[in-house]
Amino acid sequence: MEVEFAVLGDVRVRLDGQDLDIGHARQRSVLAVLLAEAGHKVTAAQLEDRVWGERAPRQARNALYSYLFRLRTALRDVAGFDIAHRNGGYVLEVDVETVDLHLFRRLLGQAHEAAEGRRALALFDRALRLWRGAPFDELDSPWLAAMRDQLQKERYTAQVERHDVALNLGMHAELLAELTTATAANPFDERLAGQHLLALYRCGRRVEALTRYRTFRARLVAEIGVEPGDQLRRLHQRMLASQVPPPPAAQRAEQNQEPVPRQLPAASPWFVARTRELGLLDKARNDAAGVVLVTGTGGSGKTSLALHWAHREARRFPGGQLYVNLRGFDRVGKPLSPADVLHGFLEALGVPAEHVPAGPDARAALYRSLLARRRALVVLDNAYDADQVRPLLPGGADCLTVITSRERATDLITHEGAVPVRLTVLEEIEAVSLLVRRLGPDRVTAEPDAVARLLAHSARLPLALAVVAGRAVANPAFPLSALADELRDERARLDALDAEGTTSSVRAVFSWSYRTLSPEAARLFRLLSLHPGPDASRFAAAALAGIDMSRTRTLLNELIRTHLVDEHRPGRFRSHDLLRVYAAELAELEDTDEERRTALHRCLDFYLHTGFAAERHLAPHWPPIVLATAQDHVPHPPVNDYHQAMQWLTTEHDTLLAATAAAVRAGLDVHAWQLPWVHSTYLSRRGHLAHRAESQRTALAAADRLDDDFARATSRQLLGRAEILLGDQDQALKNLRHALDLYTRLGDTMGMAITHFSLSSAYDLRQCHTRALPHAHHALQLCREAGDHAWEAFTLTAIGWYHGKAGHHAQSLARCSEAKPLLDRIGDRDGRAHNLHCLARAHHNLGQYTEAAQGYRDSLALFQELGSPYLEATTLDHLGDVLQAAGDHPGACDAWTRALEILEPLAHPDTVEIESKLLDTSARR
Known part of the structure; x- marks a missing residue:
């Protein structure tokens, strides 16, 4: 996870290249102040003064609390970020390296300490590139305005200091235009004037330098009434005597006597942004990394990136720029041999053809010797593997080699220290920029919906977007919606992106990687499209392919090396949408219907059986179902405890929902009702209530198709429980009554007990306590008949809860206390957490605030262990209530704030009531 906090321009936060929404200007001002003071305490009064100044509104403190809460919520996914409340103030805890202001100052410190001029220059450049405009742009408090002025002075000083370093390196010609502009903007700065005069003199413009000195002196005397300082006067005397020394580091004469190759092909005129990747290339150059490896799937724009950057930075490599297309993944022909490439490079470096050594090792040695004296850039495009490029790497510390390849070539990273730059698809804003550049802003902004569809259908792959843009340019009368419609059908999408059959078509480019695969890896690539x-x-x-784990790892590594599959997180593999379409197209051509169906069946078996094993750790008290028998060669990953179960279900959450839909499409109705069952507890515990209800509706439809009464009863019962939590009690009661009838017909005692328990919950939430209690007592009787102590304890807790809702708090305490030893004996943490919560509420209503607060805290700890955010938030809300009643207003506000932080991402309606309590209490403070 890569985060950037930026204040040197407009205030923004970027996470993995995406801007986060950090609110309106006043809320951004709060963040700006905290970022400027990162790691240091700022009191609420200081925050008010720095955000509003003398224009603070009457309710500024309440607004401040609200802004702090909303910032915590907006930035909750940023690792290492926290706004901590300490000793009457707020401390922003963040890695200062991620804040551009603090990084700017650190880089300047390193530049001042650098012993070598080029290192210092690189550090100054990196620091100055962090600036995007005026600091805290558009924010208007007096404190921020003063900070803005201070930072702009620091930037100006850094620019002037950089000029000194560059002049010492002999870069007077490169600096001249910049210094001319800077002196015009700052006509009384003597240091800047001296730098400008020195650059003019060293560029052979002595007369102009002397004239400018006289003009500067006259202006200084006339408008300020002072003479130039000693340093500037001494420079003037040396220019008059033609005794200005040469730059200390100017050593260019020798290089200029040798041929300087300029082999870079033209860069694409349609290149867009790629800010993160360009930054990695810049960093590699600054850090003298030596080798950069740009990788990505076919059509991701590797060559465009490398050439754009190479042209932009060419002036930094006065020893020349070498380029070769190694043809590693060309449609026809073989990759170029290193020996042939070396022959061409040596001739470009001035070695006569007859003097080029015959053997590859001798050629490589001579090549390295020639580049050892140069600061050169070498671009090795379209490399096949590490062995092809290793002989082409210069040995000189001042050279940089940029390699592009579809092959991951980890050997280069491991042994040559190559800096990896991995290209994925374009960010949405970059993709839109590409279309705007090709088609013009009017055409793009006129059809935003069509543009959104074009981005989706092209997977934001640069090559695919280039084909789309080319077709739009060639047909200016066509609406973009017509082009988007052509791409709608997945089966015909690659045809539409064929670029009239040229070798630049998306399908052709993918095929060059696919044809390098072994047969087994090619089969796995095709079957992954079924996932x-x-x-x-x-x-x-492994389940899709029906092979063992060891072989699966080997084949996946082969797919990763060619970027047909991306390991975007450890152990998680995916391809972008166009590659999946391509793989599915190949699967239909090369694999039979039966092979594809069997592979999908194995995959669904894997999710069903692993999900069941996970569910048993979450809710062992639920009566189990009998699963569909798994096919052969279905792996069973270890799910040994609650933590592993929650981790697996969290990771596979989206896939389990998609697997249910896939089971329906494939006609595998047993999977279609059982997958929602194994997912149900997790969805409830995580607060995904709408997903739980929808998946159970899918399960019920499958049960009806199977004409299976047990599946119907189970699905209706779980659907009713989901509807209870969603607040749809009428529909919940309808489904639960159906489920009760079915369980009664089947003679399923625990099914009837749990359904009575659920009916009691539905009536309770309708405030029908007199109807809730009979169902709860009926459930208790059935649980005792079945000897199920877990559900007996749950039901006793529920009865205690209903008594409390009816105002019978002593009875509530008695019933919950009766359940406690049962729960202690069976060790069920979920039931124990609910029981503690109910006991705490009884103590609260009996005025026993100390016992209530402790009970809520114990319950909260269990809900946190269980990973149940909704119940965690509910407990925090009630803890806030009891702390407020006990007179601990700060503690109450803290509990409510934590509850809001949990509930807001869930879009839960309880947030309104909790926020109201928080604001009311803050106002009284």
């Missing part, structure tokens, strides 16, 4: 979710684990891949 229902957004990404797959190794186990899911």
